[in-house]
Amino acid sequence: MLFRVVQIGCPPLATRRQVQAVSDSQIAISFKEPLAGKLALSQVVDIDLELLGEEQNILLPSGGSVAICLQKEDVHDLRLPSGHDADRFPSIARRRGKS
Numbered sequence: 001m002l003f004r005v006v007q008i009g010c011p012p013l014a015t016r017r018q019v020q021a022v023s024d025s026q027i028a029i030s031f032k033e034p035l036a037g038k039l040a041l042s043q044v045v046d047i048d049l050e051l052l053g054e055e056q057n058i059l060l061p062s063g064g065s066v067a068i069c070l071q072k073e074d075v076h077d078l079r080l081p082s083g084h085d086a087d088r089f090p091s092i093a094r095r096r097g098k099s
Contacts, residue, residue, distance in 0.1 A: 005044075017033040026078040037060040052070055056069070
């Protein structure tokens with residue numbers, strides 16, 4: 001699934017920047033930027049949401065690639081309501097790009 005980087009920030013006392021990206025189908029992901037490379041705002045990254053807990057490579061603007069590892073708590077379906085202890089993990093159909 002393709003995601004566009006919408007925010008890159010560095011929390012206080014953090015050593016790595018936090019990256020947030022959103023797909024056209026309103027699924028959001030959040031992960032720490034790999035030390036080996038820098039991502040850019042509006043960059044499109046291809047992420048397989050079936051590989052949670054496993055390393056996967058994403059391409060960098062420089063042409064290289066770096067590995068990231070997403071966990072279930074890093075993936076949010078923005079169409080589901082938020083709230084205290086709300087599980088916003090997308091259904092398998094949504095993770096596969098079906099509305």
